[in-house]
Amino acid sequence: MSVWKINTAPGRNMTWFLSWFLFASGITLYVYTAHKRHVENPDDKVVPTLRQLTGGFYNAAFKPEADDEAGAGLWQRVRGSMLWHDTMASGRRFLISFALLFPAAVLGLHIGVFPYVGAFFMRFILFFDKIIALSVLPILFIAFGIDELSKIMLIVIGVTPTIILDACNLSKGVPKEQIVKGFTLGAGNFDIAYLVMLKQIFPRILNSIRINLKSVALFLFAGEMIASDDGLAYRIALLRRHMGMDTIIPYVLWVALLLFLVDLTMRFLNRRLHPWFREI
């Protein structure tokens, strides 16, 4: 058996087979379960069949053709759909929070680079980092209202301390030689901070943000499930009451796909923007 050998790798076909095996068996198992349950009870709602799932996805992604706008094209039907509406609402919150991670990274850089800034912020952020963001949700609702701002603040409180601390650590990891070299070449303090340090750690910051995308999505979903009247998580929470699994499962996969695409885009951009960076 060469399975438990460190120095033996599977061939091309074997790799292909092994890497898709769990997907295939998962789908098979699901289809089998759905079939069995529907034989026992044709009205089963817990495990919808593939046909019901595609139907559910179609209904969510395309607005039903109304009589008064019979001529509505496919595009208008997509734009009027529930899925589009929810995706836009969640996407907006996601992007605003995502954009706020960059200033956080820059703050982290300053904490790492300038000892005075570090002395001012470090202790507080270490403390702040330990606060469970969801536990202050009631306070957030009181302070920022129950609409958009409190949800974005939940994400900011939940994710930015990690990004700040990570950016700080990354900037401290830059070899001292680089800073000294910069000064001996006549660079000023901000030249060093931005042209030497930030430029050098930026691909790592992007990676750190990529890893934390899931936390962003997690806090977004928590916020939407608790207090919202639109968004992807709101829909999942709503449909859960009606056991609408035929819509929930497509939604779950859709969210996974979106996150995957954001991650892929960031990875691609990172590689494109930083050809010198070899650790992607």
Added chain:
Amino acid sequence: MLRFDAVSVRYPFGNTYREVLEHIDLEIDPGEFVTVIGQTGSGKTTLLRLALGQELPARGRVFMDGNEIREPDRHRGYVPQKYSLFPDKTVLDNITFGLEVQSFSLLGRVTPAFFRARKRFRAEAMQQLLRMGLRKEDASKYPDELSGGMQQRVAIAQALITRPRIVLMDEAFSALDPNTRAGMQDLLLELWRLTGMTILFVTHNISEAVYLGTRVVALSKEYEPEQDRQRGSRVVLDMQMPNSPGRHFKQSAEFARLVNYVEEAMEPPRAAGPMAAAV
């Protein structure tokens, strides 16, 4: 030009201190090529860090042209052993970096004047690059695409282009294989003769120190038997070397004699005992 005035350095060690350098007096004149040698832990890198201003002495002062050194600045160039180049910048951008930051502030970098000046900087950097024996097509490479020797060539070009008063080199060739190292030594000597610059070169390799330097300074720790503790390093040897010897010098008997002499000077005094006292 660069002057160490009764400099001592010590680091906290447990609840006492460990002396690293003890009462170092040293003056380096313009045009000198001073090599500093010492064993591991003899404080030669500390000496270089003092000259840079990366570290401040516990006692005594370090002066550059009469001004006390407080932090690294553009008067003293620096070529470390590792991490000498900015990994995110191409070879050419590494070399122009010094020219750019000296002429333009961070905000000035977005003005049209900056882009005009950059053309000039790039031309100058390219000249420097070719002088250092690199090819034109190396200019757009990133540092990690170059061999160690090539990287150090770029690092020297980068340090020299801003015309510092003195170049401080910390084991700059120690990570290179012997052939590359010999080539780099000759290149450095040639540059030094051509430009008349001042160099302070730290190394643990005695023959490198003897070959390169017009003056060799050796640091060594002294052992004080009655207190049974390690004291800081002092200058145990400070000697002028034969002038501009050339490559064949390495094979000569005089070279071997000099290396031997320096090696003996660096030996710490024998641990005390009745025998040593009698001698």
